Amino acid sequence: MLQEPFSVGNSFLHRTDPRFRLVSALLYSIVVAVLYGFFSLIASAVFSLALVRAAGLDGKTVLKRLALVNGFVLLFLLILPLTAGGDIFFSIGFLHIYQPGVVLALQIALKSNAIIMAFIALVSTMNFSTLGHALNSLGLPHKFVFLFILTYRYIFVIEQEYKKIWRSIKIRGFSPKTTLHCYKTYAYMIGMIFVKASARAERVYRAMRCRGFNGSFYTLAEFPSSGKNWLFLFFMLFSTFLIILMELYFYG
Amino acid sequence: MHISEGILTWPVLASGAAFAIAGTGIGLKKLKTEDIPKTAILSAAFFVASLIHVPIGPSSVHLILNGIVGILLGWAAFPAIMVALSLQALFFQYGGITTLGVNTMLMALPAVLCHFFFHPLILRNNQFLSLAAGFSGGAFSVFLSGILMAAFLVFAQREFLEVSLLVIGVHIPVMIIEGIITMFCIGFLKKVQPSLMGG
Secondary structure, eight states, X not given: OOOOTTSOOOXXXXXSOHHHHHHHHHHHHHHHHTOOXXXXXXXXXXXXXXXXXXXXXXXXXXXXXXXXXXXXXXHHHHHHHHHSOSSEEEEETTEEEEHHHHHHHHHHHHHHHHHHHHHHHHTTTSOHHHHHHHHHHTTOOHHHHHHHHHHHHHHHHHHXXXXXXXXXXXHTTOOOOSSHHHHHHHXXXXXXXXXXXXXXXXXXXXXHHHTTOOSOOOOOOOOOOOHHHHHHHHHHHHHHHHHHHHHHHHTO | OOOOTTSSOHHHHHHHHHHHHHHHHHHHHHOOGGGHHHHHHHHHHHHHHTTOEXXXXXXXEEOOOHHHHXXXXXXXXXXXXXXXXXXXXXXXXOSOTTTXXXXXXXXXXXXXXXXXXXXXXXXXXXXXXXXXXHHHHHHHHHHHHHHHHHHHHHHHOGGGHHXXXXXXXXXXXXXXXXXXXXXXXXXHHXXXXXXXXXX
């Protein structure tokens, strides 16, 4: 059920220092999120696509992800052109397609996909423990990073408990329906997951205390500094800057 | 429940991020180190809840559970939910970097309010009262999340009004289901492991 299909790979993006990738992904996404001009939006979508290609990811898996995420965007694509008001683009019978709605919907679709593709290429290409360590060395609070890494660990514990209880419910002939009994069963299942998982969390914490855990979080991961990383960051900043220039020139 | 990348405008994104950082800061400050494992469990449960589908008529909805997370965690719900949402963004690309703040706000603010309104009532020995508070907590948090989401959308762009109304409409059945599930779950936890409820 839970997989990180993009984190495995050997492209230069996978090898770049995760901290540089995180920072450049953050800056790039923020810039793309505030774009309006079509020229710059299309440019950023193409650039993000190039990043996905550079990461050497399986095209099919990426497309599947994008399709899932685009559900929400589809809502806007369907509704905005019909309801936005303003100039009528064209009419089909009593349906009026409004031009501002079409423009807005297209902007949203381009922006959304550009940001998500960049995220897949730059951030999803690292696994969680790497990301946790990167967040740690970027100066996020220790407690936050500790919570982050423990949560990641417990997701699999909770998923296991859930599957176990679900199997035993199934064996006893449970079939999901819209009834109070069914909701009660789900509620008790969730309650039981909490009880079991917190017992397990308690044991893990005690074991950690026994091994000298004192609340601070150390990491063994070291990120060797290399010129390539700075080159990568420069390249990303330069591309982001070009997109800003395009926006200002054609739209601003 | 979350807003995708590329939909909101920068003032909404920036204020969402600022509030979420403030809330997470308060949450982290109040969170004791020895409570982090328990918080992580609830954060992970919040993550997994979005994969559990509950039938409603011919269709199904996935659970949200921000009510339970809020009732059990209080302010710590902010960091817990922010972590869970970052993991969702990483695993499924739901939400994302620029919308993390807004999405944390719309899930965690109702959760924290839920804690202050309903946690004291749930701890009472009156069973009817505590079940009623459980139901209201679950329903209220989802309802408020829906309202906040709609508000963020309308603040960003007036043209999003119709989409926002649709969003609120969709949340009404989810709200009732969350209410029922939260009520039974709280009742169950009070019987089986009252220590989890705190207080």
